[in-house]
Amino acid sequence: MPPKATKGEYIETDTGNKISRRSLIHGPQHIILGGKTVIQADAVIRGDLFRLAHSTSSSSSSLGGGGGGKEQSGSAAAAKTASPSPSVAITLGRYSYVSKQVILRPPSRLHRGVHSFYPLKIGDHVFIGERAVVEAASVGNHVHIGKDVVVGSMAILKDFAYVLDGAVVPPGMVVPSWCVVGGAPARIVGELGEGYGVEGADGGLARDRYRMVGR
Amino acid sequence: MARPFPYTYISCPCAETPTPDPSAKRTSRDLSSKKNAGQSAASESGEEGDEQAFDPRSPRANFSLYPPEQLLFCEDCHQIKCPRCITEEIVCWYCPNCLFETPSSMVRSEGNRCARNCFTCPVCTAPLAVTTLENTTESHAHQGPWILACGYCMWTTLDIGLKFDKPTNIRIQLSKIYENANGRKASKTVSGLKSSLSTLSSMSEQLPGPDEEGDDGSRNPKEQSQLDHNARFAALKTFYRNQIAETSASPTDPLGSDFGAIFSSPSALNRIMSIYTSSTLGGPYGAAAKKQKSKLPVMREALTASEGLKIPPPDAERFIIERVTSPDCGWDGLASMDQRAFQSPDARFVDDLRPLPVLLRTKRSKRCKSCKHILVKPEFKPQSTRFRIRLIALSYIPLSTLRPLVPSPYPGQLPSSTTSPSISAPSLDALEPSKPIQFLLTLKNHLFDPVNVTLATPSLTPGRVTSKITILCPQFELGANSDVWDEALQNATATADRSSRSGSGFEKVAEAGKVWDKGRNWTTVVLEVVPGTLPGSSPRPTLQLGGKKVHDARETSDKWENTSPLREDEDVIEIPIFVRLEWDSENQMIEQPMGKGQKPETIKRELAYWMVLGAGRIKSEDASL
Numbered sequence A: 001m002p003p004k005a006t007k008g009e010y011i012e013t014d015t016g017n018k019i020s021r022r023s024l025i026h027g028p029q030h031i032i033l034g035g036k037t038v039i040q041a042d043a044v045i046r047g048d049l050f051r052l053a054h055s056t057s058s059s060s061s062s063l064g065g066g067g068g069g070k071e072q073s074g075s076a077a078a079a080k081t082a083s084p085s086p087s088v089a090i091t092l093g094r095y096s097y098v099s100k101q102v103i104l105r106p107p108s109r110l111h112r113g114v115h116s117f118y119p120l121k122i123g124d125h126v127f128i129g130e131r132a133v134v135e136a137a138s139v140g141n142h143v144h145i146g147k148d149v150v151v152g153s154m155a156i157l158k159d160f161a162y163v164l165d166g167a168v169v170p171p172g173m174v175v176p177s178w179c180v181v182g183g184a185p186a187r188i189v190g191e192l193g194e195g196y197g198v199e200g201a202d203g204g205l206a207r208d209r210y211r212m213v214g215r
Numbered sequence B: 001m002a003r004p005f006p007y008t009y010i011s012c013p014c015a016e017t018p019t020p021d022p023s024a025k026r027t028s029r030d031l032s033s034k035k036n037a038g039q040s041a042a043s044e045s046g047e048e049g050d051e052q053a054f055d056p057r058s059p060r061a062n063f064s065l066y067p068p069e070q071l072l073f074c075e076d077c078h079q080i081k082c083p084r085c086i087t088e089e090i091v092c093w094y095c096p097n098c099l100f101e102t103p104s105s106m107v108r109s110e111g112n113r114c115a116r117n118c119f120t121c122p123v124c125t126a127p128l129a130v131t132t133l134e135n136t137t138e139s140h141a142h143q144g145p146w147i148l149a150c151g152y153c154m155w156t157t158l159d160i161g162l163k164f165d166k167p168t169n170i171r172i173q174l175s176k177i178y179e180n181a182n183g184r185k186a187s188k189t190v191s192g193l194k195s196s197l198s199t200l201s202s203m204s205e206q207l208p209g210p211d212e213e214g215d216d217g218s219r220n221p222k223e224q225s226q227l228d229h230n231a232r233f234a235a236l237k238t239f240y241r242n243q244i245a246e247t248s249a250s251p252t253d254p255l256g257s258d259f260g261a262i263f264s265s266p267s268a269l270n271r272i273m274s275i276y277t278s279s280t281l282g283g284p285y286g287a288a289a290k291k292q293k294s295k296l297p298v299m300r301e302a303l304t305a306s307e308g309l310k311i312p313p314p315d316a317e318r319f320i321i322e323r324v325t326s327p328d329c330g331w332d333g334l335a336s337m338d339q340r341a342f343q344s345p346d347a348r349f350v351d352d353l354r355p356l357p358v359l360l361r362t363k364r365s366k367r368c369k370s371c372k373h374i375l376v377k378p379e380f381k382p383q384s385t386r387f388r389i390r391l392i393a394l395s396y397i398p399l400s401t402l403r404p405l406v407p408s409p410y411p412g413q414l415p416s417s418t419t420s421p422s423i424s425a426p427s428l429d430a431l432e433p434s435k436p437i438q439f440l441l442t443l444k445n446h447l448f449d450p451v452n453v454t455l456a457t458p459s460l461t462p463g464r465v466t467s468k469i470t471i472l473c474p475q476f477e478l479g480a481n482s483d484v485w486d487e488a489l490q491n492a493t494a495t496a497d498r499s500s501r502s503g504s505g506f507e508k509v510a511e512a513g514k515v516w517d518k519g520r521n522w523t524t525v526v527l528e529v530v531p532g533t534l535p536g537s538s539p540r541p542t543l544q545l546g547g548k549k550v551h552d553a554r555e556t557s558d559k560w561e562n563t564s565p566l567r568e569d570e571d572v573i574e575i576p577i578f579v580r581l582e583w584d585s586e587n588q589m590i591e592q593p594m595g596k597g598q599k600p601e602t603i604k605r606e607l608a609y610w611m612v613l614g615a616g617r618i619k620s621e622d623a624s625l
């Protein structure tokens, strides 16, 4: 074995998730990992920012009341997004990779005077680069998010979207499939080749990436 | 996209056709490659490879090197196809914001822009969101008025005094607002002028008199300057269409139908010819034509605001300058060049900026330029990521991966230990000069036939900074690819297999002529690199610049010697490798996965191309100076 990280840096779950012990996961009961997901050190995952009926502006403390939240949100008239269980704050798909110091934060919106959180859904084979801050509403499969990227609130990154390093995806932006965005504010600057995402080539390295973690 | 090390680029063979060769040789080669495009071109490029190595630093190389996933493959030409070797056809238009399709019949009338509620911020280009002005509580049934707001720079349509009654059909509402604004401002003058439009258009003699002009001139130009750009264009268009209709000889003249036709249509030529013939020829025809012609009004230019004429007020420039210099405008009040590029030509200030409907994007199918065979055909629906046809190079040429031998196989990506920047992981962004480093080059076969691979590389990388390259085993075989399901089944065992190998391989020593590692459809060989020393680190201070410059001027080739400082990316080790693949394939169809039975007939296939591996960047000693 090559001289590697301190043994046991990662907690490996039954479904093969590799989670660094030095990551900061808030409200784990509101987070769903798809299996074989990697979460690196110092990543911050804010599962505690799940939807409540009334203002959750200062609810950074992880409230364990998932059931309570459900009840309350049921009373809220504006249950627009059809999420089966509103207490899920963050979903991360298979082979998705969260680099060091990434911040995953459910998006929020002021709707009719009420500030409420919406779930953050991240698909399979997604790569999120170091120090990126992701507040998207949804991130599709095979999406690449470069390092130091900011993905604004309620943004939607479709499958095979590619966000260049340092880009700032403005709130509410939609990045279509196969499109490359960059800059601040991010705009479409190019398209990916048809071979992107082929297993083993660029965009198709998620399995390899997973395998290398903690070895 | 600048890629992190290590990376692979593949040179499309199309770049070799116009190389500056002796002309005779080139023409002969062109002919031959036209005759039997595929194989001969491949073999010839092979011959050429012996002659001169591919130089990744040459200015031309930029135009032929592509990341492998961008390359396609034409089965008919049996050749790699880069974006320069293909033609594209639009499959559908869609809005990148709402992802709705715009039917091709609508695209033109909508100006290639989304007709829905999608707008971009005129200040920063971020998408605009439709929001209520008052974030009212639920008790209020009535919402709105509505505005468009940028979530990035916080610009809103309120900044230009625009509000909407409904949150839908914003683009129609916007155009109505623009129209109304024009209508209200220009109505007084335009309506008055409109009545005289018919008379005006009939003859050019009705030029506004001097007093009339003075009368209008005080009032009119200001109103005109308010006239919307689009409205003025439309007015001009209709004006000229009417002019054509009125000045053309007969009412059935096809010229009147469309404005564009007059300049391109051959009937315009007929008309001109008929004028000539009618005037030169005598007789009843000629006379009649002459008579008719004299009656016809002469085509004229637009004269009034309603016709689309715009006379800038004499003090317009002064007004703008005054406003620019005034303290309440300032730098921030001026629209930037980038902003103005997409606005009306009159827009000078930030208040003149209007929200922009989102430009449409396209999904395109791709064809081989030489044989017209379709290479890529995406699914029709804008949101689908599937392809009906997708002949990518990666399913034909082996996928190559490079990684440094000793330490973690993924250096740039994930040195998973945070605290210890361990000695074992050499950063590929700072390779020690003259210190040999070994890389593992893995080629993975995607064909269903075993492939013989020959790799060739110049022993020294081209350019001023020469690194020494040795491929320890340049000839090897790649096993055949098998079915996806087999792969899936074997995957678990294969990885375990591999891990044990690399575990033991840590003590393994690379040997010349021997393959490092081998799997079902992949082979790994060792590549040894001795990074060159960067110029200028030591000899630069000793040089006399003046004398050397004269020398440079005389001999341009000398420039490549040690004189000039390091150019951009000259410290990057890019290894050109000539890859030659040979395999026996079943007759015609290479890619049929049903080739499991006995092989009745085989064809020798051959493919050759240049590949460039970006191994890393040489550490600069200057940094310490």
Ligand SMILES: [Zn+2]
Binding pocket: B012, B013, B014, B015, B080, B081, B082, B083, B084, B085
């Ligand atoms: Zn090409």
Ligand SMILES: [Zn+2]
Binding pocket: B095, B096, B097, B098, B099, B100, B114, B115, B116, B117, B118, B358
């Ligand atoms: Zn749209």
Ligand SMILES: [Zn+2]
Binding pocket: B121, B122, B123, B124, B125, B126, B150, B151, B152, B153, B154, B155
């Ligand atoms: Zn903006």
Ligand SMILES: [Zn+2]
Binding pocket: B074, B075, B076, B077, B078, B368, B369, B370, B371, B372, B373
């Ligand atoms: Zn072709």
